[in-house]
Structure formats: structure tokens, C-alpha cells
Amino acid sequence: MSQSTRFGESLPNWTPPRWPDVSILDGRYARLEALRAEAHAADLHRANEADDAIWDYLPYGPFHSAATYHKWVRSVTEGSKDPMFYAVREKTSGRAQGVLSFLRIAPKAGSIEVGHINYAPILQRTPAATEAIFLLADWLFGAGYRRFEWKCDALNMPSRRAAQRFGFSEEGVFRQA
DSSP: OOOEETTEEOOTTOOOOOOOOOSEEEOSSEEEEEOOHHHHHHHHHHHHTTOGGGGTTSSSOOOOSHHHHHHHHHHHHTTOOSSEEEEEEETTTOOEEEEEEEEEEEGGGTEEEEEEEEEOTTTTTSHHHHHHHHHHHHHHHHHTOOEEEEOOOTTOHHHHHHHHHTTOOOOOOOTTO
8 A cells, every 4th residue: 555645645666767878769750869970960960050040049059060060069978978969860861850868867756858959940840850759758758767857948939839749748937047
């Protein structure tokens, strides 16, 4: 019989899940691959150079040269366990067209955030874009995580709409963050 507290049901049989250790998540429309400068930077720079506005709510970019983007990819992937970046490869074209990451990875709390989402205009609102989020969610819930978080700037309406479309629910607003 489970114990109840004033905070809700206790979870006596819950075990913290393992740290994410996946380098590839393969779907029907998208393939997530551990982000690597040599394998992905050229495709991603080419896909992203069409619209500087996709960088508006990120703390980096836009990148006006392939070399600068390549250097950035190396800086965020070499030696980093959190955030854990993935390239989104759209399967029809075979090209990397987006980036996202697991971050704030907290196995003891059973929680992972998805962030650093940067989808090139050609990837946005496509089955591959949706499946990329599904692949992350499927892996983390299958591994035993209990919470999947998405945070974005309150003014970033495209991100807020995407989060709602993917099934996330709004819980609040950080003030003066």
C-alpha cells in the first residue's frame, strides 16, 4: 500500500534512471545523431543561413561563416555531458537540418529538459521536426524519467506554439529571469 503525504503519493519503488547514453535515435522521418562538427556543421550552417531570425531567442548565433559555426559546434560538444546535443537529420534529404539537446539532466529527480532547439526553416513544422521531439520523449520515458521539460522565452511565440503542439503544458512564467 502506498503512503500518502500532504505533497501526494510517495513512490517507494521508483528507481532513478540511468544517465542518457544514446548516440543515435532512429525514426521514420528523422534520425537524431550525437552532434559532431565534422559530420553535421556544414549541413546545419547551410540550412540555417537562410533566416537569421531563428537565432533571436538563443544565446549564440547567427553564424555568418561555416568556420564560425563549426567552431561553435566543437565548443558545445567536446567534453560536455550536459547539455547533450543532437543533430536532427531529415531522412528524405539525408541532411542535418536542426539541433536540440538534453540539458538539466537530473536522474535523481527523474527530470530532463529539452532545449537549444534550433530548427532550420525547412525543418520547422514537418513530420521530422515532430518526430525528433517524440524520439527524445520516447527514450527518456522508456528509461524511467518522469518529467520532460521545455522552457522558452515568453515572447517566443513560435516556440510556445511548438511546445503546445508537441504536448507540453504551460506551468508558469519566470519573472525577470
